[in-house]
Amino acid sequence: MVDLRRQYLLLADEDLISLVVGSNAEAFATLYDRHGRAAYSLSYRMMGEKQAAEDLVQDAFLKVWRGAGSYRTERGSVRTWILSIVHNRGIDQLRSLASRRRTQNKVEASAPKSEPSEAFAETWSNSQREQVREALGTLPPEQLKILELAYFSGYTHVEISELLDLPLGTVKGRMRLGLKKIRDYFDSRDVAVPR
Amino acid sequence: MNHERFDEVKDAYVLGALPEQERRELEEYLAAHPERQAEIDELGNVASLLALSPPEQEPSPELRRSIMAVVEAQRPPARTRSWLAGVKELLSVRNLALGAAALLVIGLFSWNMLLQGQVKDLQGQVASLQDSQQSRMVALAGTGAAQRAEAEVILLKDHKAVLMAEDMPRVPENKTYQIWVIEDDVPQPSGLFEADGDTVAAVVEKPLDEDDVIAITIEPNGGSQQPTTDPMLTAKL
Numbered sequence: 001m002v003d004l005r006r007q008y009l010l011l012a013d014e015d016l017i018s019l020v021v022g023s024n025a026e027a028f029a030t031l032y033d034r035h036g037r038a039a040y041s042l043s044y045r046m047m048g049e050k051q052a053a054e055d056l057v058q059d060a061f062l063k064v065w066r067g068a069g070s071y072r073t074e075r076g077s078v079r080t081w082i083l084s085i086v087h088n089r090g091i092d093q094l095r096s097l098a099s100r101r102r103t104q105n106k107v108e109a110s111a112p113k114s115e116p117s118e119a120f121a122e123t124w125s126n127s128q129r130e131q132v133r134e135a136l137g138t139l140p141p142e143q144l145k146i147l148e149l150a151y152f153s154g155y156t157h158v159e160i161s162e163l164l165d166l167p168l169g170t171v172k173g174r175m176r177l178g179l180k181k182i183r184d185y186f187d188s189r190d191v192a193v194p195r
Numbered sequence: 196m197n198h199e200r201f202d203e204v205k206d207a208y209v210l211g212a213l214p215e216q217e218r219r220e221l222e223e224y225l226a227a228h229p230e231r232q233a234e235i236d237e238l239g240n241v242a243s244l245l246a247l248s249p250p251e252q253e254p255s256p257e258l259r260r261s262i263m264a265v266v267e268a269q270r271p272p273a274r275t276r277s278w279l280a281g282v283k284e285l286l287s288v289r290n291l292a293l294g295a296a297a298l299l300v301i302g303l304f305s306w307n308m309l310l311q312g313q314v315k316d317l318q319g320q321v322a323s324l325q326d327s328q329q330s331r332m333v334a335l336a337g338t339g340a341a342q343r344a345e346a347e348v349i350l351l352k353d354h355k356a357v358l359m360a361e362d363m364p365r366v367p368e369n370k371t372y373q374i375w376v377i378e379d380d381v382p383q384p385s386g387l388f389e390a391d392g393d394t395v396a397a398v399v400e401k402p403l404d405e406d407d408v409i410a411i412t413i414e415p416n417g418g419s420q421q422p423t424t425d426p427m428l429t430a431k432l
Contacts, residue, residue, distance in 0.1 A: 021334075025266050032262060036254055038247065045249035054258045061262050065269070067361070069334035070345035076240060083246040088343070091211045132247045150212035151245045157207040158214065175206040183241050 013078035020068040028065055035079050036061070039086045046090040046152050056093065060086040087151070094154030135185035143178035146171055196224040205235060209242040222340030222364045226413065229339050229425055333430045335409065340364045341427035348409055348430060354402035358409075360428075363390035366413050373418045375426075376401040377408040385409075387418050407432050 008016065008030040019027035039060060044053040063085050071081055136144060149155045149163070157175065161168040201224055207213050208221050225232060335346040346360035358374060366372060372390060374397065375382040388397035399409065410426035 025263070028266055029259075029263060032259060036259065037251060040254035040258070041249045041252045042246045044252045050255075053252075054254065054261075057254060057258060058262050058265075062265060065266050067345045069332065069347060070337075072336055075236070075342065076243070080240070080243050080246075084243060087211065087243075087246060129247050132244045135244065136248055147210065147245060150207065150210040151242065152249075155212060156214045157204075157212045160212070172203060172207060175210060175212070179206055179209070179238060179241050182244060 014073055017068050017071050017078055020065065031064070031078070031082075032061060035082050038079065039082055042083055042086050043090060046087070046094065046154070052093075056086060056090055060089055063089070091154045131186070135182045138185055139178055139181050143174045143181065146174045147178045150175065196220045201228075201231065205238060209235060209239040210245075219365055223367055226340040226364075226424070226427060232339050333409075333432055335360075335411070335428040335430040337428045339425075339427060341411075344428065346411070346428050348399065348403075348432075350403060350432070354404060356399040356403045356409075358386075358388070358395075358397045358399055358411075360388075360390065360395050360397075360411075363395060365390060369416050370413050371416050371418065373412055373414040373422070374399055375410045375412065375422060376403060377410060378404065382410065382422055384418055384420060387414075403432060405432055 008026055011019075011027070011030070013031065013034070016027040016031050020031065036057065040053060040057050043056040043060075044050070047053045047056055060082065064082055071078065075081065076084075139147070146160055146164075149160050150157065155163065157171050158168060160166075161171045164171070201221065204213060204217060204221060208218065213221065225235065331350050332347045333350065335348065337344045337346065341364060344360060344363045346358065346363070349357045349359060351357070363372070366389075371387050373384060374386040374388070376385045376399065377383070383401050385399050385401040386397050388395055403409070408429060408431050410422070411428040412422045412424045412426050414423055
């Protein structure tokens with residue numbers, strides 16, 4: 001069994017997914033061990049507390065287990081796919097439950113904005129994460145705040161406009177510029193956007 | 196939704212920041228303009244980088260245990276195969292035992308007969324299990340607005356099949372999903388279904404053969420004789 005586990009560790013994510021399609025629990029456990037931490041980090045950022053974050057990760061990974069056959073390599077990496085499941089489910093939950101968390105974010109939104117350098121000060125062990133950190137660090141705080149409110153807190157563009165007391169056109173414009181600036185960061189270094 | 200409106204809200208869409216109604220409108224637009232899907236994919240890839248930005252948090256060991264407990268409880272196919280292998284092994288041992296018993300101990304004839312009865316029972320169970328194993332699943336690949344959808348065709352005996360789908364986008368009013376079985380490049384209408392919940396199941400009305408292609412399109416209510424829109428989901432059997 002130990003040798004078998006070592007073999008799984010050598011397999012690429014795409015190979016593990018193929019095994020998960022065949023109901024291979026060991027392959028699934030290996031995927032969880034690889035990506036569970038990133039999934040939980042995202043989930044915790046969205047849900048704001050441990051129990052809700054764990055429930056979301058469990059929900060998302062069980063969707064991976066049951067829906068591994070729907071993964072398509074051409075749409076992105078396995079990690080991106082897993083994180084997108086966490087994100088989509090998280091958005092759904094935030095929107096259906098919402099008010100308590102929204103109140104909390106309203107306070108955060110009106111508080112002085114943290115500088116990107118502070119927000120991303122921790123040490124990154126993964127080079128892709130470090131690149132992403134640097135890319136986000138190039139964004140003006142007002143663009144980063146709008147991307148975060150949309151992506152992590154589940155606010156619609158209309159809600160962000162009301163929350164920050166900005167015209168809707170300004171919110172859309174900052175979303176567009178923020179995403180463009182991230183892409184430009186990678187283009188300017190002649191590096192492909194991580195998948 | 197028109198081209199200008201699409202350009203205006205596509206960034207909000209990939210960030211998950213469109214209200215439900217607008218999201219549906221954009222996905223309907225995408226279904227009608229698949230050539231714009233690449234823009235969404237590229238923007239979506241950039242937006243997904245945000246998922247890597249939160250400070251790292253360590254999930255508890257209990258979370259792993261809890262997930263794996265559910266997974267272990269939900270893997271009947273593997274257990275069935277394992278049980279089947281055990282039955283086959285048992286059959287082989289029993290057959291040997293029967294031969295030896297018959298040659299060496301005539302007096303145990305009645306016991307031998309009892310064993311043979313058990314062997315027949317087990318063989319019946321094996322045949323029944325093998326029948327149930329004849330079904331197989333084929334995943335459908337989604338494009339455009341159906342990218343998030345998960346759909347599989349479960350192929351049963353006698354060329355019958357059932358379509359299972361999850362997270363299918365809602366169709367516009369007066370429209371319906373239609374299943375097509377494409378044999379030798381000729382699409383044949385094979386059933387209609389509505390996606391008004393999380394999960395849908397629909398019988399594929401036309402018998403399926405190897406090398407057929409199955410496709411799902413959006414059609415006017417009541418269905419069409421020929422597809423009138425591009426397929427949203429497809430699979431080759």
